[in-house]
Amino acid sequence: MRQNRFRSWALWLSVAALIVYVVKTACGLDISEQVNGLLDVLLPVLVAFGIINNPTDGENL
DSSP, X not given: OOOOGGGOHHHHHHHHHHHHHHHHHHHTOOOOHHHHXXXXXXXXXXXXXXXXXXXXXXXXX
């Protein structure tokens, strides 16, 4: 079973996280301290997950 890489939800989640992270850091958006700290940790993890993920393997994430 082969899956197209562009139909992978993990890929699009990581692309969206990357866009949010770049916009947040480039524009210098100030959000509350707690949300800003959470985004600084969560967004790079989501981007890394999308890079590591192999959508052609149907049994594993």
